[in-house]
Amino acid sequence: MKRPQVMIGTVIFAVALVIPLFLHNDYFLQVIFRLFLFATLGLAWNLVGGYAGQLSLGHAAYFGVGAYGLALLSKGMSPWLAIVGGVVLSMICALIIGSVSFRLRGPYFCLATIAFTEVLRLIAKNLPNVTGGDVGTPVPLLFPHNSMRSFYYACVVLTILSFAITYWVERSRFGYYLMAIREDEDTALSVGVNTARVKLWALLLSAALSALAGALYASLFLFIVPDQMFGVEVSVEIAILPMLGGAGTLLGPLVGSIVLETASEVFKNIFKEAHLLIYGILVVLVVLFLPEGIVGTLNRKLRWFKAAPRTPFASAPPPGPAEESKRIPLPLAE
Amino acid sequence: MPLLEIKNVSKRFGGLKAVTDVNMSVEAGEIAFIVGPNGAGKTTLFNLITSVHKADAGQIVFDGHDITHSSPHAAAKLGIGRTFQIVKPLRNLTVLENTMLGAFLRTSSPAAAEQEAAKVLQFLGMGKVMHLAARGMGLPMMKRLEIARALATKPKLILLDEVVAGLPTVEALKLADLLKRLPEWGIAAIGGVEHVMQVVMKIADRVVVLDHGIKIAEGKPQDVVHHPAVIEAYLGSKYKELLK
Numbered sequence: 001m002k003r004p005q006v007m008i009g010t011v012i013f014a015v016a017l018v019i020p021l022f023l024h025n026d027y028f029l030q031v032i033f034r035l036f037l038f039a040t041l042g043l044a045w046n047l048v049g050g051y052a053g054q055l056s057l058g059h060a061a062y063f064g065v066g067a068y069g070l071a072l073l074s075k076g077m078s079p080w081l082a083i084v085g086g087v088v089l090s091m092i093c094a095l096i097i098g099s100v101s102f103r104l105r106g107p108y109f110c111l112a113t114i115a116f117t118e119v120l121r122l123i124a125k126n127l128p129n130v131t132g133g134d135v136g137t138p139v140p141l142l143f144p145h146n147s148m149r150s151f152y153y154a155c156v157v158l159t160i161l162s163f164a165i166t167y168w169v170e171r172s173r174f175g176y177y178l179m180a181i182r183e184d185e186d187t188a189l190s191v192g193v194n195t196a197r198v199k200l201w202a203l204l205l206s207a208a209l210s211a212l213a214g215a216l217y218a219s220l221f222l223f224i225v226p227d228q229m230f231g232v233e234v235s236v237e238i239a240i241l242p243m244l245g246g247a248g249t250l251l252g253p254l255v256g257s258i259v260l261e262t263a264s265e266v267f268k269n270i271f272k273e274a275h276l277l278i279y280g281i282l283v284v285l286v287v288l289f290l291p292e293g294i295v296g297t298l299n300r301k302l303r304w305f306k307a308a309p310r311t312p313f314a315s316a317p318p319p320g321p322a323e324e325s326k327r328i329p330l331p332l333a334e
Numbered sequence: 335m336p337l338l339e340i341k342n343v344s345k346r347f348g349g350l351k352a353v354t355d356v357n358m359s360v361e362a363g364e365i366a367f368i369v370g371p372n373g374a375g376k377t378t379l380f381n382l383i384t385s386v387h388k389a390d391a392g393q394i395v396f397d398g399h400d401i402t403h404s405s406p407h408a409a410a411k412l413g414i415g416r417t418f419q420i421v422k423p424l425r426n427l428t429v430l431e432n433t434m435l436g437a438f439l440r441t442s443s444p445a446a447a448e449q450e451a452a453k454v455l456q457f458l459g460m461g462k463v464m465h466l467a468a469r470g471m472g473l474p475m476m477k478r479l480e481i482a483r484a485l486a487t488k489p490k491l492i493l494l495d496e497v498v499a500g501l502p503t504v505e506a507l508k509l510a511d512l513l514k515r516l517p518e519w520g521i522a523a524i525g526g527v528e529h530v531m532q533v534v535m536k537i538a539d540r541v542v543v544l545d546h547g548i549k550i551a552e553g554k555p556q557d558v559v560h561h562p563a564v565i566e567a568y569l570g571s572k573y574k575e576l577l578k
Contacts, residue, residue: 173442180435183424190384190418191487192410192439 005251005295009163012254016156026148033152033220035261036159037213042241042253043162044209047202049239050247051175053182054199058097058113059210059238061120064229065090066211067218068124068131071139079140079219087211093120094207098200105185114235121230136225139218151220158216159254162209166250169205178202182248210238244286246293255294335398337362337522338383338491343392345378345547352378353547355392360491360524363517367525367534369558370544371567376526377419379544380493383524384409384416397490410439415484416493419526421476425469429460432468432479436486447486454485458512474505481513485521492516494525498533506530510537531559543567 016036023029041063048054069086070079077085093116101112124131131137143150169175177198180188188195218224228234245256263282267275290297336359345353353375360366368376381387383394385404394402401409410416415436424432433451434444441447455464458478463471468479477497484492494513498506510533516523527534534541534555541558543551545567551558558564565573 171444173438173444173447176431176435176438176444179427180424183426184422186386186406186418187422187424187483188435189386189406190410190416191436191483192407194407 005249006167009251009254012258013156013160013163016159017153020149020152029148029152030220031261031265033148033155035257036152036155037217038237038241038261039254039257040155040159040162040213041210041238042245042257043159043166044206044213045238046166046242046247046249046253047169047178047206048199050242050249050252051169051178051182052199052202053248054102054203055110055239056113056203056206057110057232057235057239058115058117059206060230060232060234061093061097061113061117062090062207062210063214063217063234063238064117064120064124064226065093066214067139067224067229068137069211070215070218071137071224072131074140079142082140083142083212083215086215087208090207090211090214091204094203095200098203099196102196102199102203114232117230117232117235121226124226124230131226134226136223136228138223139221141222142216142219148220151216155213155216158209158212163250163254165205165209170250174198174201179248240283242293244283244290244293246295246297246299249293249295249299252293252295259294336360337364337397338524339393339395340379340383341393341395343379343382343389343394345382345387345390351547353382353389353544356544356547356549358542358549358552360522362490362522363520364539365513365517365523365525365537366540366542367527367538367555368542368544369527369531369534372528373546374544375547376528376544377495378547380416380495380524380526383493384414410487410489413488413490414493415487415489415491417477417480417484417495417497419496419499421473421480423468423471423476423479425467427468428465429455429468429471429475429479429482430464433482433486436483439487451482451486454482458482458485474501474509477501478509481509489521491522491524494523496526496528498530499528503532506533507536509533513537535559 016032019032020029041059045056045059049056066086069089070082073082073085097112097116101109125134127133128135169178177188177193180193181195181199185195214229218229241256241260242253243256244260245254246252264275264279267278271278292300338360340356340358343353343356356379368379370376378387382389384406385401385408386406389402392402393400396412396414399412401412424435430448430451433455434447437447437450441450452464455461458481460475460478460482463475471479481494481497498509501509513523514537525534525538538555541553541555542549543558543561543564550563550567551561
């Protein structure tokens with residue numbers, strides 16, 4: 001089921017890249033920009049929360065540090081260098097959270113992510129001389145002609161990059177190790193996986209991608225405030241999109257983002273203030289009836305459908321282990 | 335020099351002495367079995383060898399390395415494979431993918447890992463179920479999957495914790511036939527068994543009997559089952575008198 005996901009993803013990106021040629025409405029472009037921005041964040045979250053099964057409810061930390069990194073560091077250097085600085089800073093945050101909490105099992109990592117993000121939010125609020133405090137701080141322009149279209153393209157390219165990285169991870173040893181950690185950490189240890197280190201690498205990668213998304217988002221709006229970047233709602237949204245689409249699947253975050261961001265935008269226009277209520281009901285329904293997410297559920301249904309004709313014992317029973325092993329030459333000697 | 339040497343190892347959990355002053359060694363290519371009633375300390379000893387628990391006293395040397403204070407993943411890298419008494423498959427992955435996970439210890443290429451895993455699965459008679467999800471397997475296949483994953487890491491020593499427990503006798507003896515062939519490839523094994531003595535008698539080179547964490551007997555399987563201390567541990571002192 002990996003190939004179809006890549007194909008669907010490719011089609012979505014191809015459509016995304018030609019949309020601006022026909023669509024000259026900045027409002028719609030901004031809606032789709034937001035859609036891909038959260039798809040990127042969802043893909044980043046998915047590496048840790050989906051594949052490795054480590055629930056993070058604090059991805060706003062990396063998102064926000066990327067944004068504040070660009071805003072604050074660009075006072076002394078070019079904005080593009082400042083973005084790199086923001087990425088490094090967010091990876092340092094990931095290193096702090098990960099190296100402390102990944103040695104433990106259970107809910108500690110999740111709690112640490114919430115607490116750490118809250119600490120960052122309070123720091124940003126209470127250091128007016130550095131971060132602008134509650135008032136916020138201006139962010140430099142990334143593109144000389146501040147056109148929505150440049151931001152849009154940058155965001156789609158970033159999403160494609162995240163998608164490609166996820167695709168690579170899924171097929172590599174690293175990806176298998178992440179899934180092993182999600183399924184059973186003792187088993188992973190017993191086959192020589194340094195689980196704490198593998199989880200940390202996933203978190204570092206995830207933090208770097210989230211920081212890039214944060215910088216892009218901040219630069220589009222030219223001004224950021226702590227609650228907007230480090231808010232719990234941001235963390236929750238980053239986690240819910242891939243869960244809805246299918247945590248631990250390649251296409252899940254993209255599908256989740258398309259469904260939820262479109263729904264929330266439509267509801268906002270139709271129901272005005274009541275849109276959050278509808279949004280909430282939608283999330284509850286999905287969690288209740290599609291716990292594996294849209295892509296995860298489809299995947300399973302399709303696999304059953306395909307597996308039906310070739311049930312293992314339908315034709316001839318397998319040869320007994322003793323007979324079979326006689327025919328197979330030494331598998332392990334080398 | 336023995337492949338694995340356990341010297342005066344002790345471990346206690348609070349007031350419970352799980353393993354007390356146990357000595358044991360395993361030669362390369364040897365199949366040893368640790369036999370003992372429920373709670374005798376078999377699993378604890380396995381956990382000490384793989385550094386899941388750290389010994390309170392004593393020393394464990396494997397292949398020239400002191401692994402007393404090592405870590406589980408480092409033990410695996412040195413060449414100690416293990417299976418779990420309570421099977422721990424990665425339920426949402428296929429049998430092949432489960433086994434590939436072991437093979438990834440020696441190669442980073444998925445294609446090479448797949449090839450290696452397929453060979454091991456063929457050997458264990460699991461070729462036909464290779465592409466099925468692990469969660470649908472019955473216990474006999476789950477137990478074999480545990481062995482497959484451990485074998486795929488190309489270990490020098492494999493620890494088989496209750497690998498035949500709960501299996502029908504026919505299935506257990508079939509599995510024993512496979513395990514008997516391990517030394518051909520230079521793999522030593524330590525099995526832990528509570529009471530399936532048919533398997534022990536069939537394939538063990540040497541048996542160590544534990545009771546309440548203390549080693550009470552060691553020797554060839556035929557000798558050990560007639561040892562008075564072993565009979566007492568399993569059947570009580572009344573039968574020890576009767577059998578004299």
